[in-house]
Amino acid sequence: VGLGEARYRNLFVNNPLMYFTLDGAGVVVSVNPQGANQLGYAVTELTGRPVTAVFPPELHREVREQLAQCLSEADQVHTWEITKVRKDGTTLWVRESAVAVPGDDGEPLLLIMCEDITARRQAELDKLREREQRYRTLVEHAVDIIYETNEWGQFTYFNTSAALKMLGYVREDLVGRHYLEFVHRDHRAALQNFFRSAIKEGRGSGYIEFPVLPKNGPEIWVGQQVNLVWEKDRVITYQGVCRNINDRMAAQAAQRDANDRLRRLSARQEELLETERTRIAQNLHDGVGQSLNLVRLKIQSA
Numbered sequence: 001v002g003l004g005e006a007r008y009r010n011l012f013v014n015n016p017l018m019y020f021t022l023d024g025a026g027v028v029v030s031v032n033p034q035g036a037n038q039l040g041y042a043v044t045e046l047t048g049r050p051v052t053a054v055f056p057p058e059l060h061r062e063v064r065e066q067l068a069q070c071l072s073e074a075d076q077v078h079t080w081e082i083t084k085v086r087k088d089g090t091t092l093w094v095r096e097s098a099v100a101v102p103g104d105d106g107e108p109l110l111l112i113m114c115e116d117i118t119a120r121r122q123a124e125l126d127k128l129r130e131r132e133q134r135y136r137t138l139v140e141h142a143v144d145i146i147y148e149t150n151e152w153g154q155f156t157y158f159n160t161s162a163a164l165k166m167l168g169y170v171r172e173d174l175v176g177r178h179y180l181e182f183v184h185r186d187h188r189a190a191l192q193n194f195f196r197s198a199i200k201e202g203r204g205s206g207y208i209e210f211p212v213l214p215k216n217g218p219e220i221w222v223g224q225q226v227n228l229v230w231e232k233d234r235v236i237t238y239q240g241v242c243r244n245i246n247d248r249m250a251a252q253a254a255q256r257d258a259n260d261r262l263r264r265l266s267a268r269q270e271e272l273l274e275t276e277r278t279r280i281a282q283n284l285h286d287g288v289g290q291s292l293n294l295v296r297l298k299i300q301s302a
Contacts, residue, residue: 018094018114024107026051026067038116040087054084056091067098071108074100081117093121145222145242151235153179166244168215184211184219199235204228209245221249 018035022028028046036043039054046053051067052060059082070078079097086092094114103109139146140159145166147158155174163169167182180188187210194208205227211219222242229237 018116020051020110020112020114022051022067022110022112023103024071024110026064026110029109035114038086038092039084045087054086056083056085059083067110070098070100070110074102074108076100081121084114092116092118094118144244145240147174147240147242149179149238149240151237153238155179156237166214166242167212167220168217173215182212184213187211195238198226198228202230204230212242221245 018038019030019032020028020035021030028049028051031043031046033043036046039046041054052063055063063082066078066080070076077097077099079095081093081095083091083093093116095117096112096114098110098112100108100110140161142159142162143165145158145162147163148156150156154176155178158171158174160171163174174182180191183191191208191210194206197203198206205225207223207225209221209223211221214220221244223245224240224242226238226240228235229239
């Protein structure tokens with residue numbers, strides 16, 4: 001037994017991974033020197049303290065919930081990835097595996113093994129930032145206006161180059177202002193009803209066309225695809241893409257004018273044809289009538 005305990009202690013003390021044992025209340029019973037050193041502490045500085053001391057305050061509730069789940073499911077290994085806080089305030093990412101086992105006194109103990117995955121997570125974050133930068137570059141150079149508002153409809157983001165090119169607005173003109181300020185007043189009610197209906201029906205997206213007011217010049221028609229970002233049962237963000245459809249609307253208006261002219265021309269042509277038919281019918285009627293009268297007179301004379 002002594003040899004087994006020595007081997008266990010040697011494994012515990014010299015293991016390059018971070019080992020903790022906690023009591024049922026989440027207090028540190030023991031920590032291996034390597035683990036304490038990774039966090040910038042001496043072993044004695046952590047022993048007897050709540051384990052939440054090495055986690056950011058905003059994660060304390062999550063940590064307690066995770067430990068409670070482990071205690072409720074004894075002998076089952078639970079694994080998660082989370083951040084810890086070193087003594088100097090810097091953070092590191094760890095992958096923790098925890099299991100609840102009975103202690104010598106019959107009370108539950110939590111055995112926790114932690115692997116430092118800071119380098120991997122940092123690499124993932126670097127890749128994510130790189131992708132975000134590529135996406136931002138793509139968005140900033142898009143021809144269409146791409147915007148985001150808060151839940152009250154006030155602009156929080158838009159791609160400045162498209163807004164300037166299409167509408168003549170700079171950042172200071174839009175950020176913090178309500179989207180309805182830039183919609184033609186005759187179409188504001190329809191746009192509000194569009195959003196109300198989307199919220200009432202719980203829709204995530206929709207499309208609508210309406211005229212907007214540029215900084216200078218006549219109104220511009222846009223086609224807008226909008227996404228409603230939901231959190232539980234309320235919308236927290238509106239994300240939209242607006243495309244200039246002035247040319248299409250002008251073409252449709254020109255087509256409507258052409259169709260109206262064609263209808264008027266067809267109606268006039270039909271009117272002329274009807275007049276001509278009436279004239280011909282009248283002429284035929286008068287000519288036949290005269291011939292019949294002449295025949296009647298000749299018969300009477302005979």
